[in-house]
Amino acid sequence: MTPTQLRAFAAVVRHGSVKRAAAELKVSESAVSLNIGQLRKELGDQLFTRTSAGLAFTPGGLRLASRSAELLGLQDRTILEVSQAGRGRRLLRVAGSSLFAEHAAPGLLELFGARAADLDIELSVRDPAQFETLLLTRAVDIAIGSLPGGLDPALVARPVMNHQIVLVTGPGHPLATGHTSLSRLREQTWLLGPSAASSLGAVPAMLRRLAVSEDRQQIFQSHTAAIEEAKRDRGVAPVLSFTVAQDLTERRLVRVSSAAAPIDGQWHTIRLNAATPAADELSRFAATPRAIQAMVRGTGVTVGRFRPSIHVTLWS
Structure with missing residues (x-):
């Protein structure tokens, strides 16, 4: 068994698909299939078969799945330690x-x-x-x-x-005064950092809960850039409270009053x-x-x- 063969098999196990495994490894599907075929020949085990529901692994294939992660991890660790x-x-x-x-x-x-x-x-x-x-x-x-x-x-x-996410905008923005309803908040331009592109975290959860449409979301390359846009009254930004404490004190930013935030x-x-x-x-x-x-x-x-x-x- 070679590391290349094990990496191909481990990727197939993770994704349940030769095509997606090839995409992760940045090789062709035939290259992945070739490595799997060599493992099958050497080990004398089919490892997995294709079914209408996806890949079905043999007992030997399941055993190799756990061992391949250990072996590859040990190889990487050894290279790093040396x-x-x-x-x-x-x-x-x-x-x-x-x-x-x-x-x-x-x-x-x-x-x-x-x-x-x-x-x-x-x-x-x-x-x-x-x-x-x-x-x-x-x-x-x-x-x-x-x-x-x-x-x-x-x-x-x-x-x-623990941290808290608050909503802020510039002092000249219409939402800078008074309590804002969820429906009105949903229709604002949302100034977002890269965390909004994730599936996990407080910010993505807030966007899903409010059902903010994609055309209302502007995602910047950094959260700091989104905050700077909020200071210019260009929209609403969800931010970590401790990162804007000074801006709030000096009125460069204003907290938006809404039932949507703060969230922990x-x-x-x-x-x-x-x-x-x-x-x-x-x-x-x-x-x-x-x-x-x-x-x-x-x-x-x-x-x-x-x-x-x-x-x-x-x-x-």
Whole structure:
């Protein structure tokens, strides 16, 4: 068995489809089928068959499904550990939801990274719906953000920080005074950050509950950009309350009075049961008063302490 064959099989198991597995791996369907065929020949097992309801896995296929994740994870971990040992450094890969990554991660990771001179921290912005797959495939070491439902037993979640989402607009906007009905609120232009594109979290839940149509939603590349547009009276923005406290005090923004908000949310750390020591330590540290204070304060990050992964999104 080769890692390429196991990755192809693991992708088929995750998606229940050769076509979707090929799309994830960025290879052709024939390449995935070839790898599956080689596994079938070597193991003497059909592994799965196609039915009208989807793929039906044999007992051997189910056993290989669990083992393939373990084997691939062990390979990735070994490669990482050898690389780190050669450089004399450790790498902690953190996946964060967009709200957490933009507003809270800098302060937390700067404070945590200062505790260990040999630790590099890599942060990537991910949809919380992807957290489970990222952790089980060991693509990241720890995830922080909204908690997906029905976590795999191999994962451990720990509550980190409660937060509140409020609605704001500019002082010259029609909704800046008086109580606003839900129907009137629904018809406003909504100024949104990347978190609105996720399926999980307080902001997407609010949009679904209010049934805000897509043509009323403007999604910006950052939540800060959405807030700046709200200051210009161009719409309503759902924001983390602690990020706009100063703007509210100085009347650059005004809270919208409505039954829709405020709403409460909570961030969790999620990691494997057998997580790396650094991931386990960050999970414990993130819930401490010092860490929460750093997240709210939003301390900047020292060059060299934190290396963000870059993900480019084109909005049409």
